[in-house]
Amino acid sequence: MKRLIQRGLMFGNLFHVSSPALVERYNRALKHLTGKTTTLTDFHIDISGYAPEIGEELNDHLYLNHAGVNRQFILLSTDQKRCPLLGAKFSTSYTILREFFDTNEAQLFALTARDAVAGELVNSVYDISTPQRLFDIRSVQIEADTTQGTVQSANNLAKKVDRFLQEDDAWFDDVLIAEMIGLAGETGDVRRNPVRLNHMEFAQENFWTAHFGGLYIFQATDRQAAITSRSKEPLGDLPVTRTYDITERNRIAQFLDDCNLVEPIVKARGVDAAAILRQKMDFILIDAVAGTGVDLSNTTRRDMRRLAREHSSLVPEAYKALGQLVNWAEHGGSWPKIDSEHPAYFYTLRAADTSDKDLVNMLLAELCPQDIRQLFICHKELFYATYAGWSDSKKEYVADYLEREYQVDKAGARAALFGHEAAMDAAPGPWDRNDMIDRVGPWGAVRRR
Template sequence: MNRLLAAELIYGRLLTIREPHLIERYNKALAGFGLRGTQLESFDIDMTGFSPQIADELGDKDYLDPDRVNRRFIIMTPDQENLPVVHTSFSNTAGLMHEFFDANVRAINAVTIKDALYGEIEDSVARVETLEDLLSINEVRFRVLSAEDLLGKAAELRQLADRLRSSDNAWRDDAMLNRMVELVKLTGDIRQNVLVPDKLVFRHDAYWANHFGGVFIFVDEKNTTVICDPEAPGFRRSRPWQVSYIGLDDPSRIFDFLARTGRIELPRASWVEASGLYRHRADMALTALAERSEPDTDMSKIDGIWLQTWAQRNAGLVAEEGSYPFLMDMQRAIARTGNIRMEEISARQRFMLIRAAPQHPDQWLTNRLIAQFNPADFVSRFIFDKQGFYQAYEGYRETYREFVVSRLTATYLQDKKRFRKQLYDIGDETNA
C-alpha cells in the first residue's frame, strides 16, 4: 500500500493532529471508549476522527467501528466536516456525519474551542448477524459526550440557572452561586453559546454495508430492495411481504430493478457521446486484457496508440474476450441511431452501457453497484467502490499496481470534479 499512500490514493486529504492539547483530548475520548491512549506525537484523522496511524498503533483498524455497527466518532474541530471518511462499514456514514455537522454547526463550533466531542452513531442493533438486522435500521441517534465534560458542565449550569429562577431562596445559596461562577468560566454564557447539539436523530436510507460480502439496500416509497449474495443469512426470509431480494448473481433482475425505478440512464447519444464513457471503459477493458495475457508488458508505455497497436496485433484474443469490440460497436450504434435496444443486449453486458441517473439521490450507490459489474474499470471502482478497489489492488501484479497508480494520478486526481462530471455527470459525494 506504500505506493497508494505516496500518491494519496488511500488515506488522502486527512487532517494532521499534532498540538499537545488536542492529542490529550483525543486520548480522553479513546479512554471514554475503553481504549488506551496514543503515544504518537502526531497523527492524521478523517471526518469521523479515525486515524490510520492510531489503528496501526492499537493493532485494530476497527477501533472506531467495533462489530462494524454503531460507528464511533471523535470530533476535534469543525474542519473535519470537509474531510473524507476513509474507513467505514456503511456507505452512508459520510452522509450522516454531514447531516450532524450541518444540523449542529453552532454547538460544534462552540464546544471544540475548549473540548472534543465523541460518541457513537447508535443503530437499533448491537450486532449484525442476519439481513433482518440491517433492515431493522431505519434511523440512527448520535450519542454525544465531550472529552473535558464541557457538555456535562453546560447541562449542570443550565440546571442551576433554572433552579435560581424557580426557587425564591436559591440566591442565598453561596455554594451554588460559586459553583455557577466556576462553570461559567469554563462554558461561557450558555444563553449565547449553544453547547449542546440539539438534533441527534437522522434517517438511515439507502446504503451499502460490507456485511455478508457486501449488501446494497435501496429504499422506495412502498418497498425496500436488497441486493446481495443469495447465501446471506435471511435472504428472502426477512420481511418477504415488504422486501424484494435480488442476488448479485442475477444481473438481469438487477438491471430491470434499476431501470424500473429510474436509477439509471439508458444509452442515449445526448450523454454517451459527450461523456466519452464507452471509450473509457473500452480502454480499461483492453488494458486489463493486455496485462492478463502478457504480464511482462512494460505498462509505462501504455497510451492510446499503444493500445490500438496491441489490439491489432492480438485481434483474435480481443475478439474472443469481447468487451472492446462490443463497446466500439455500441459507440457506433449510438452515433448512427441515437440509442441502443437494450433487450437485444445480454444482461451482464448492459452494465457496460449505463451509468446512474445523475439527479437521483441514490446516484453514488447505484454507480457503486454498476462498478462491480465492470471490474476492469479500476478508475470507476476507485471513485465509487474504494473497498472493492483496494481488495482488487492487493491481487494486482507489481507492474500493474504501478500503472494503476500512475493512471489515477494522471487522470482522476488532476481534477476530480471535472472528471466525475464528464464521465458520470455527478458532483460531490454527500450521502454514499
Template sequence: MERLIEKGLMFGNLIRVNSGAWVSLYNRALKKITGKETAQAEFHIDLSGYSPEIGDELGDMDYLRPDGGNRQFILLTTEQKTAPMLNADLSVLRDVLQGFIAENESQLFSLTARDAVVGEVDDQVWQVSSPADLLNISRLSISADTTGNHVAEADQLTALIDRFRNEPDGWYDDVLIARMIEQAQKTGDVLRHPVDLQHTEFEVPDFWTSDFGGVYVIRSAREPAMIFADPAQQVDVPGKLTLTLDDRNKIAAWLARNALAEPIIAARGADAAPILRQKIDFILVDAATRLGIDTGNASRAELRRAGARMGNQLPPEIRGLAALLRYAEQGGDWPVIDSGDPAYFYAVRATPGPARDLVNRLLSELSPDDVRQMFITHKPLFYRLYQTWDDKKREYVANFLAREYQIDKQGTRDALFGGEPGMTEPASAPAAGPWGASRASLSEAAAVPDIKGPWGG
C-alpha cells in the same frame, strides 16, 4: 499500496496531528473510548478521527468501533469535515458526520477550542444477527460531548437557570444560586454562548453495509430491494425483493422497472464517446496484463494494438462497447445490447435521485474493470481488488487516477454521473417483462422523456 499513498490516492487529505496539545487531547479521547493511548508524537486522522498509524500501533484497524459496536468518533477540529472517511462499514457514515459537523459548526468550533469532542453514531438497532435485521436501520442518531463533559455540564446549568427563573423563591434560594455559580465556572456563560448541538438525527433510506459480505439496502425505490454480494448470505425478506450480484438479468430488470439506471449515451449532459473509450481502455489493460501481452507505454494506440493481438481472447465486453461507441460517433442503428451482454452494466449509469450514488456503487461491482468508477464510488472494493492485480495494471491505474481524476475530482464526477442528485424519486419505467425474470435492454433502461432517437422515449 505504497504507490497509491505516494500519489495521494490512499490516505489522502487526512488531517495532520503534530502538536503536543492536539496529541494530548486525542489521547484523552482515545483513553475514554478504548482505555488505551498512543505513544506517537505525529499521526493523521480522517473525518471520524480514525488514524491508520494508530490502528497499526494498536493492532486494531477498527479501534473506533470497539467490540463491533456503534461507530465512535473523535473531533479535534471542524476541519475534519473535509477529510475522507476510512474503514466505513456503512456507506452513509461520511455524509452523516459531515452533515452533523456542518449543522453544528459554530458550537463544535467552540468546543474543540478547549477539548476534544467524542461522539457515537447509533443505528438504534440492538443486534444485527441476520441480514433481515438490517432493515431495522432507518435512522442514525449522533450523541457527542467533550472529554470533560462540557455539553452535559452546560445542560445542567441550563436546567438550573430554568429553575431559578421559574421557581417563585428562586431569588432567595442561596443553595440554587451557589450551584449555578459553581456550574458556570465549569461551562462559561451558556446564555451568551449556549452549548446545544442540533440536527443529531438522520434518516437513512438507502445504504450499503460491509456486514454479511456486503449488502445493498435500497428502500427509496418504488420496489424496495436488498442485493447481496455473497449469495450464501441471501435470505428471503417479506415485502422486499432480494437478489445477489449473480442475478445480473434480474438486477437489470429491477433497475429498469424502477427507472434507477440509464444508458450513458441517453444521459443528459454526458459526453458518451470519451467515457466509452476510456472504459474500453480499462478492459484492454486488464486483459493484456492477464494474457501477458506487452502494452508498451499503455497509450491508447498501444492498447488497441494489444487488443488486436488477443484474437478470440478479446474480452466480450469490448464488442458491445465498441458498437455503442460507433453509434455515439457515427449514428446508424441502435446496437441491441441486453443484460445478458457483458457490456451492459458498463454502458449504464444511475439516474438522478436519492439512490444515485448507491446505484453507481452497485454498478461498479457489476462492471469491475471500470476502475475509475470503482475508485470513486466503492473505495473498499477498489483497495481490496488492487492488491490482487498484476503490477503493470497497478501502475497504469495509479498513474491514470493521479493524472485524470485527482486534478479535477468534482469535474470528473459531474462528467461521469451528472450533477448532485435531488431527493425526488424518478418516474417509474415500464416493466421489462415478467417479474424479475426477463432481460432488460438498453432501450428499456433509456425510457426517459425528451430523448430523441431509438431510446424508447
C-alpha cells in the same frame, strides 16, 4: 499498496495529529470511549478520528467501531470534515458525519478549540449476528460531547438560567445561584455564546453494508430488495420482497429499471457520453492485455488502438459493444443490441438523479469491476481488495492514471461522470437519440422471466 499510498490514493487527505496538545486530547477522548490510550506521538486520522497507525498499535482496526456497529468518533478539528472515512461498514456513515460537521461547524470549532469532541452514531442494534438484524436498523442518531461534558453542562446551565428568570424567589436561592456560577465557569455565557449541538437523526433505509460479505439493502424503493455480493442461500429469509446475488444480472437490471434508479449514459444531460464510454473501453482493454507482459506506461489514444489491433483475439465482447455504442452516439450508426445479460450492459448505465444515486453508483461499480475509475470513486473497499490481485503492470497503469486524471480535479471528475442537469426541450435532429433509446433500449432489451 505502496504505489497508492505514495500517490495519495490510499490513506490520503488524513488529518495529521502531531502536537502534544492534540495527542493529549485524543488520548483523553480515546480513554473516554474505549478505555484505551495510544503511546504514539504522531499519527493521522480520518473524518471519524480513526488512525491506521493506532489500529496497528492496538492490533484492532475496529477500536472505534466495535463489531462494525454504532461507530464512535473523535473530533479534534473541523478540518477533519475534508478527510475520508476509512474502513466504512455502512455506506451512510460518511454522509452522516459530514452533515453533522456542516450543521454544527461553528459549535464544533468553538468546542475543539479547547477539547476533543467524542461521540457515537447510535442505532437500536448493537449486535449483527444474523443478516435479519440489519433490517432492525431504521434510523441513526448522533450523540456527542466534549470529554469534559461541556455540551451537557451548557444544557444544564441553560435550564437553570431559565428557572432563575422564571421563578419569583430565584433571587434568594443561593444553591441555584452557586450552581449557575460553577457551570458558567466551565461553559462561559451560554446566553451570548450557546454551546449546543443540534439533535440529528437520519433514516437508515437504503444502504450498503460490509457485513456478510457485502449487502445492498433497498427498503424505501417501489420494490424492496437485497443484493448480496456472495451467494444468497446462507442469508436465509430476509424481510424484503426479493433477494438477489450479484450474478443475477438480468433480475438486478429489472429491479433497477422498475424503480427508475438508473439511466443510460448516452441519454444523460451535461456529460460527454462518448468520452465516458471510450474511457470505459480503455479500462476493459487494459484488463484484457495486462497479463501479456505488454508495457502499459504512458499509453496514449494511439497506443490503445494499437493494443486493440495487436491483441484482437483478447478483446472481450464488452469492448466491442461499447465501441458500437460510441459510434451510434457520435455518428448515428446502427443501434447495438445490448441486452441485460450482455457483459457491456451495466457499463452503459449510471445512477439516475435520486436520493440513492451514490448507493446505485456503488452497486454499478461492483457490476462493472473493470471500470477502475468508477470502482475507485464509488466503492473504495472493493477497489483496494481487487487491486491486490492485479498484475504489476496493471497496478502501475491504474495508480498512474488515477493520480494524473482524477487526483488533480476530483470534484470536476465526479461532476463530469455523475452530475445531473435539469432537462430541457431541444429540437429533434435528423435522428432522435432519446426516441431511439425509449423505443428499443436499454430497457426494451431487459429479458423478463
